[in-house]
Amino acid sequence: MQRIFVTHIVPKNLILKYHLSIAACNFSYNLIEGNLFDRVYSILPTFVKGEIEPFENLVYSKFRENRFLFRLAPIAENLSLFYKIPRKASVWYYNCTILNAFLIVLLKLFKPNVRQNLIVLDYTPSRKPLERFFLWLANRMNGTIRLANSPLFTCRNSVCLPGVVPLNVTEQPKITTIAKTFLISGVLEDNIAMLPMLLEAFSKMPDMQLHITGKAPDMVLLKRYTQQCNNIIYHGLVEYDEYLRILHDTTFLLSTRNPAMSENQCNFPSKIIEALLHNRIVVSTIHYEQLEGIHYLEVAADLDKFRMDLSHITQMPEAELLIYANQADNVRQRFHVGVWKEWMQKIEGYEKRI
Incomplete structure (x- = not known):
């Protein structure tokens, strides 16, 4: 056959x-x-x-x-x-x-x-x-x-x-120290990335750095925030090798899908598996049953609660946060x-x- x-x-x-x-x-x-x-x-x-x-x-x-x-x-x-x-x-x-x-x-x-x-x-x-x-x-x-x-x-x-x-993947760099650096990447539509909420949240958290790659639907809004906030960095649409370089330079991968949108219950962000394979810490607004046994951080999708959740995460002891990092072997074995x-x-x- x-x-x-x-x-x-x-x-x-x-x-x-x-x-x-x-x-x-x-x-x-x-x-x-x-x-x-x-x-x-x-x-x-x-x-x-x-x-x-x-x-x-x-x-x-x-x-x-x-x-x-x-x-x-x-x-x-x-x-x-x-x-x-x-x-x-x-x-x-x-x-x-x-x-x-x-x-x-x-x-x-x-x-x-x-x-x-x-x-x-x-x-x-x-x-x-x-x-x-x-x-x-x-x-x-x-x-x-x-x-x-x-x-x-x-x-x-x-x-x-x-x-x-x-089957054959090279060993990816592991996280040994925690930095307050976050990446959102890929499709940046509001229902997929909630980019306006992210921009507003990080504009009020200058001690945390947000990196963005992908095609932004509202460049006027994005430029306004990047010009006013030194901690928000837009890299544009980049080649895959450049994306991996940026990924390896950050500690956290954001998956901020809107849980109220029905399509987000019918799909799974490929960036999550990729980030886990590259030993990054995943921060998600949605709970995924299919990731049972894998450590990731869940946060609220509401602006104020999201800010509180991120502040709590960045104040966690480093030893505790490292539990959520360096899970490539587990992901490789399962998928x-x-x-x-x-x-x-x-x-x-x-x-x-x-």
């Missing part, structure tokens, strides 16, 4: 050029470089259009070069990919979206002996018919690996794994590629066991 991965990547040196998510691409590459798949195919987000540098495994329709027809490209690409997938294969998808839903339907109708499995990285609850259809499809896959627990995900043949760690391979095999063999 061939195992096939349908994902949405470009070569690593082209990720920023085509404005893809570095975290999303790294997630896929961790699985691919773990030799979990016999074949890999990439369908790109709809905002990628026009001529593109070709690369291995790319499925790319000429419709993307037409300003009127580019929205039809995923349909043509799904149809092309349908003919490439042999019967009795096991297909794993990176999310269920407009980029692959037509392929899922085609295979269900015309190649029902193909096992279709889904990695559920995130989902935004919505009343829109198309989004509800994607969730309906997701819950009718042969099996799923989900990054978060949500009652919306009902596939029985499923396991929750919040992230994936490569490395070998664990994912074992669970994929269990999910693919589910019907044979019942």
Whole structure:
């Protein structure tokens, strides 16, 4: 049985050029470089259009070069990919979206002996018919690996794994002394990062330093705070190597997702696993059951309580704070590629066991 991965990547040196998510691409590459798949195919987000540098495994329709027809490209690409997938294969998808839903339907109708499995990285609850259809499809896959627990995900043949760690990773620098340095990175939208709250909080805590990387949705607001506050530093959108340098220069990684937003109950921030793998201390506004047994600090999402929580954290004894640092070995053991391979095999063999 061939195992096939349908994902949405470009070569690593082209990720920023085509404005893809570095975290999303790294997630896929961790699985691919773990030799979990016999074949890999990439369908790109709809905002990628026009001529593109070709690369291995790319499925790319000429419709993307037409300003009127580019929205039809995923349909043509799904149809092309349908003919490439042999019967009795096991297909794993990176999310269920407009980029692959037509392929899922085609295979269900015309190649029902193909096992279709889904990695559920995130989902935004919505009343829109198309989004509800994607969730309906997701819950009718042969099996799923989900990054978060949500009652919306009902596939029985499923396991929750919040992230994936490569099998062979280099030893990362450990924290030996605690500094009051914090990093927020990635998508900086308010529902994902609560950046306005962070900026206001750190503007009133000049003894703590906030580093920011990523694309800010409100540059006017960000510039106002960075110009007025020496302890708030914006690095912009940086290459991955530069991001790691900044990460290693800070003690705490902030994950300040808004717990009131329903989509934040249906996903898991990849930055958390990455930070833990790099021995940083994680500070989160959301409690994650899937991290049971791993130490991280929980804080409130309200401005005043958030400030109080951070002040309390930075006043903790250093020996106590170091319990939350240097957990790379634990994370590697729980979420490395070998664990994912074992669970994929269990999910693919589910019907044979019942």
